[in-house]
Amino acid sequence: MNIELVTIGTELLLGFTVDTNGAEIARALGVVGVRIVRRTSVPDDGGAIRDAVTAALARTGAVLTTGGLGPTRDDISKKVLADLYDAPLEFDETIWASLLDRFRRLNRAPVASNRSQAEVPRGATVLPNRWGTAPGLWLEGAPGLVIMLPGVPVEMRMLLEHEVVPRLLERAAGAGVIRSRTVRTTAVPESTLAERLGDIDDRIAPLSLAYLPGLDGVDLRVTAWNLVPEDADARLAAAAAALRERAGAHAYAEGDTTLAEVVLAEARRRQLTIAAAESCTGGLFGARLTDVPGSSDVFLGGVVTYADAAKSELAGVAPALIAEHGAVSEPVARAMAVGVAQRLGADLAVGITGIAGPSGGSAEKPVGTVWLAVYDRGETVARRVQLFNTRAEIRARAVQTTLFRLWQRIIGGA
Template identity: 60%
Template sequence: MQFELVTIGTELLLGFTIDSNGAHIGQTLADAGIRLTRRTTVPDEADAIRSAVSEALARTGAVITTGGLGPTRDDLSKAVVAGLFGWPLRFDPRVWDDICARFRRMGREPSPANRCQAEVPEGATVLANQWGTAPGLWLEGAPGLVIMLPGVPREMRNLLEQVVMPRLQARASGRVIRSTVVRTTGIPESTLGARVAPVEDELAPLTLAYLPGTDGVDLRLTAWDLPADEADRLLARGADRLRGLTGEHAYGSGDDDLAALTLGALRARGWRLSVAESCTGGMLGARLTAVPGSSDVFLGGAISYDNVLKQALLGVPGDLLAAHGAVSVEVAQAMADGAASRFGTEAAVGITGIAGPSGGTADKPVGTVCVGWVAGNQRAVARVVFLGGRREIRERAVQFALHRLWLLSRDSG
């Protein structure tokens, strides 16, 4: 089964409201083996709604709409779609009773404007909305199938998951759409593509998508319209193949977080961690403390933005700063050593860099980041140059620091 999605709302096109509904609908349908083939966004205008829904029905015969079911004059969806089916709107007293009951539970009375929400296309099935005042609608006839859902995300999600999906799954063929993700970091998309390209044909019938972000590139494999057992088998084999090609750059799957994996590797060794941050200003500590249970490994650290604090808090020698500058591998290592010593931890990270937009030189351009690590009896340093704005550079620096620490703690003898 295939669907198209038509999201209705001028505010979506103006950018005042972010459409979170589309992603949720796509994921929910895919989990049930239903493919969403196209998304269209239209304003609150009758002609635009009519055109989008009728064209989508002509292509797939099945459409989900969101928005336009409220009590105001710009909520036109119901009347327009009913017109495509040739069905008049009829007042439904049962729907009106539900609306009134909901308002009274909130200690209020419905306004006269809410009465229009009880008008229902003559041949439609009402999808009772326990979470709001706008019921969903299921219209099925000669033009095809149209499922109309409110635009409020909480109401839409509950109706979709608890009311719509059971009806759709009753029609399901037993075939699924499933995906798995191999997470990589520390390797550019172009380099990753060159490694993977020679085997892409071997991955068929799976499809492969590259999803770059500031923290790395996710490789998403998708099985389309296959029996569940076959999809799972092909996805597991394909993911193993990709991990073999990407080596140490592959760190997880799904929504795995590198900070959590790093803490797990440290925990397995009985090591505690401290950090010393300059240009990242606490972002590394924030990533670590965002992980539940991190306190048994991560003790804390120092944000030593100024050189005076690098010396006072971490014991970085003044002559080292004078000789190499604050942004240097020598200072980064001294920061890590100082954190490990001052805080009494077996592992430590020191980060210093130039996040921009100013402060760069020919020798040390904006984006230069130096990192030092302590991991048991191992010490390591690296200098890299990241592209992007100030936030991107800092986020990439944190991910880079976590990745190397994960490797060191995972591989230490």
């Protein structure tokens, strides 16, 4: 099945917002064999919205829109679509009740403009939005199929997953699908990884392979195009296995699984607890681990020792050690890991100290110098890494590299 995407919002045309919804929708629909054949972005202007949706329906017969469903006065797409389907807007008591309920839970009072959010074109199917105030709408009739979703990314994503994809799956049963599988690697540069993978493209054909470098490492995405589901899945499984084998220790997971999740799972399996002492990452390591629901049985907590005095007070680092070697040094990283492990009685602990920049570097310790230590039941290993680019990148990579070293330690690889 083919569909066109119409994204609505003046701000999308101004260039101050990068539209990530489009890519996300394309991926989610691709998985169920629905292909986006054209994409149009129009401003919050009734004429432009009507024109774009009408032309798309004439070409393709199916349209997904995002945006224009909020309570503020620049949101007008619902009116335009009601007009196009010749279906007057009607007040929906069920939506209104759930809106009121939501407001009660938030301890807020609805305002007049919220009432318009409970209006739906007659005959439209309401896609309930438990993540925000504007429900999605599914309109089917003479003009074709129009699916309307809010533009707020989290609401769009949730409605797509819970309401749209299941309905599309029902319609598309039996056709060929577009499916992908992703093997995640870290702590290896893209070019080195490509060398290790060698002639993998030939081996996995007709599947295609994409390298997707990011802050967490390089994701390897293999895609099957328009195959019957069983064939696609079998080929993807074989390709993923081949990728993991060639990437070796650097392949840590598949799909959306994060290295933090892998670390927590491996520690949990061995009944080990983790603590952290962070300086340059300022809490980011703990934040990454505690992003994972249920992390509390493994991660005990940690200290953010940004000031030197905090390193001594909270992690028991001797002031003389800092005076002698500097805050960014192997002895201090080690002392931080050991100190926090002892304070919290943790089996494992990390110590991270570095220069995140943009200032504070020297010839000997340039910006991006990070010492990271991993304590493991009485033994501590430390290593210096040199990271690059922005402060945010240096911090994110320091966390990811520490997670990688901790993981290798847990599974016995380091």
